[in-house]
Amino acid sequence: MDRLETRELAYFVAVAEELHFGKAAERLGIAQPPLSRAISRLERRMGVRLLERTSRRVALTDAGAVFLGESRQLLDSLDAAVRxxxxARQPGRLVMAVRPGSASGLVADLVRSAEVGSHDVVxxxxxxxxxxxxxxxxALLCIGTDDLTGLRTAVLTEEAPYALLPRDHPLARRTVVTVAELAQDAHFDPECPTVGLDEIVDRVVLGRLVTVVGSGAVERIPSEVAAVPVSDLLPTRLALAWPEGASRPAVTAFVRSARAAAARRALDAKDTGAVAVQG
Amino acid sequence: MDRLETRELAYFVAVAEELHFGKAAERLGIAQPPLSRAISRLERRMGVRLLERTSRRVALTDAGAVFLGESRQLLDSLDAAVRxxxxARQPGRLVMAVRPGSASGLVADLVRSAEVGSHDVVxxxxxxxxxxxxxxxxALLCIGTDDLTGLRTAVLTEEAPYALLPRDHPLARRTVVTVAELAQDAHFDPECPTVGLDEIVDRVVLGRLVTVVGSGAVERIPSEVAAVPVSDLLPTRLALAWPEGASRPAVTAFVRSARAAAARRALDAKDTGAVAVQG
DNA sequence: AGGGTCGATACCCTGAAGGTATGGATCGTC
DNA sequence: GACGATCCATACCTTCAGGGTATCGACCCT
Structure with a gap:
């Protein structure tokens, strides 16, 4: 059995998603008969029935469901490999992904301290x-909230959790709150939200959201929003992450220098007390 | 840019490994000119130079080195996806990989307790x-010694470390030893070896090896070999592992029942003291 | 029964992948 | 420094896999 081609994977994914040969063919920009043949040949070569089909119904078999997941992942990986x-044409140049609004001093420190060539931040x-x-x-991401599958990580720092509340919220003047107290509010959403900090702030100001963010974000919120330490939440662990099997020396060099920079930052913070948990 | 085909990846890998178009073409079973053209087209489509080539020398560029790693991984993943x-044709049937010689009562318990269909053990x-x-x-593997990249794990049990020694070894009659004491022996190899237990035993009997294994293996060694608890090593953590993104319900069901079985085992062991660390 | 829908099959055709011959650059050697 | 050897690139030809059109056959719904 010779090797499957990515075209065949893409064809199968299209049919598996549409569950309709005609629609899938249209989506792929080809006619229906060649698509039928391609799927048949794919099944024959793999030795497995992937789709159960009559003239009225197309359904995935168990094997097909598995292969659909695998195929999607493979096609994504292929695009990733190309990118x-x-x-890598500029071997020294690194791109770091950061959540908008979270570019605190930490990110600046990382970029500044890196010994490797030039950097970009997206x-x-x-x-x-x-x-x-x-x-x-x-990328800089939160352990526990972000999906870490396929990634390696190095924890850089921990951020104390702060509740964000509207200025006139009953809990806004407290020195410390608990999750149970926050949960009283109908708008409480404990998930580290995947939207930007600016949007979070907007929603809090409007009284539409009560949530928890890391201490790094506190210095970036306007006076309309109160930040109150949460006593019974574990600190958010901020980690540097990179893909497993990254073969670029620049990545490992950057990770090393980032660890060092984070350690220096932790020392500074202890000395000055600026980022202490008690705020 | 339309999508790369796996054939192109395989061609590139061959050239990148041989660093010689003629040899690579021979390995691929095609002539050299089509291979040259395929690589050129690949580079043109990707917009990146992958190989630096003169008539005398072929070398990988930085981008090429990265793409080689990615391509290898992709081709492996493709084969894995097909398998x-x-x-998955038999959705209930699971295959568990176990190291030869480590099929202790734990494995039997796992297989017995699983609610899902049938199982195979390789x-x-x-x-x-x-x-x-x-x-x-x-698969059943050891955390700390096995490579866990790309895998999810669930720790099932911990095994106390035992040193395996020839019967007539100076330390063989001790009730407990330390790593430092073992390290005196020129044949000491602390790495959890990747060979089978039978081979380990053979080498220990011949006085060619002193090593450490988990308590599960102790009941399987002959009387020519002495097993002595090691006091200053952390217990080996045995974990059930499975690929990230496994989309088969049978896998998660098996993991769940395995966890339960391991918990029951731990309870039994505590009651009877049979597998206690002190032996 | 008849029309509509949809996947499979039959048959044809185009173009991409592969083969052969050869060019052109570079290195070693006498 | 001319010559041969080596090796990748180019030119040109050939083949067949992949795609298109027409149609069949199965199935559902009035």
Whole structure:
């Protein structure tokens, strides 16, 4: 059995998603008969029935469901591979993905301290995806909220959790709150939201949201929003992440220097007390 | 830019490994000119120079080195995807990879307790690879010694470390030893070896090896070999592992029942004291 | 029964992939 | 420094896999 071609994977994904040969063919920009043949040949070569089809119904078999997931992942990985190779043209240049609004002093420190060539920082909400699709080489993300599958991480720092509340909220003048107290509010959403900080702030100001952010974000909120330490939440662990099997020396060099920079920052913070948990 | 085909990846890998178009073409079973053209077209479509070539020398560019790693991984993943789909034909049937000689009561318990359909157990030394290439659905491996990249794990049990020594070894009659004491022996090899237990035993009997194994293996060694608890090593953590993104319900069901079985085992052991660390 | 829908089959055709011959650059050697 | 050897690139030809059109056959719904 010779090797499957990516075209065949793309064809199968289209049919598996549409569950309709005609629609899938249209989506692929080809006619229906060649698509039928391609799928048949694919099944024959794999030795597995992927789709159960009558003239009225197309359905995935168990094997087909598995292969659909695998195929999607493979096609994504292929695109990622190309992007990574394209960006590796400048071997020293790294791209770091950061959530908009989270570019605190930490990010500046990382960029400043890196010994490797030049850097770019892309701001995007879906940082794990940016790593997986090859748009970025490293990313700053939260352990526990972000999806870490396929990524390696190095914890850089911990951020104390702060509740964001409207100025006139009953809990706004407290020195410390608990999750249970916050949960009283109908607008409480404990998930580290995937939207930008600016949008979070807007929604809090309007009384539409009560949520928790890391201490790094506190210095960036306007006076209309109160930030109150949360006593019974574990600190958010901020980590530098990069794809497994990253073969670029610049990545490992950057990780090393980032660890050192984070350690220095932690020392400074202890000395001055500026970023202490108690605020 | 339309999508790269796996054939192009395979061609590139061949050239990148041989660093010689003629040799690579021979390996691929095609003539040299089509290979040259395929690589050129690949580079043109990607917009990146992958190989630096003169009539005397072929070398990888930085981008090429990155793309080589990515391509290898993609081709492996493709083969794995096909195998996984093929085996998913029997959705209930699971294949578990176990190291030869480590099929202690734990494995039997796992297989017995599983609620899902039928199971197979394959015995192989390279269990992580068996998971990655799709030969197995789950595997039993050691955290700390096996490579866990791309795998999810659930720790099932901890095994106390025992030193294996020839019967007539100076330390053989001790009730407990330390790593420092073992290290005196020129044949001491602390790495959890990747060979089978039978080979380990053979080498220990011949006085060619002193090593450490988990308590599960102790009941399987002959009387010519002494097993002495090691006091200053952390217990080996045995974990069930499976590939990230496994989309088969049978896998998650098996993991759940395995966790339960391991918990029951731990309780039994505590009651009877049979597998206690003190032996 | 008849029309509509949809996947499979039959048959044809185009173009991409592969083969052969050869060019052109570079290195080693006498 | 001319010559041969080596090796990648180019030119040109050939083949067949992949795609198109027409149509069949199965199935559902009035």
């Amino acid at each position: 990574r190779a394209q960006r 701001f995007t909400h879906d940082r794990p995806a940016a790593l997986r699709d090859g748009r970025a080489d490293v | 996984r789909a093929q085996r 015995f192989t030394h390279d269990r992580p690879a068996a998971l990655r290439d799709g030969r197995a659905d789950v």
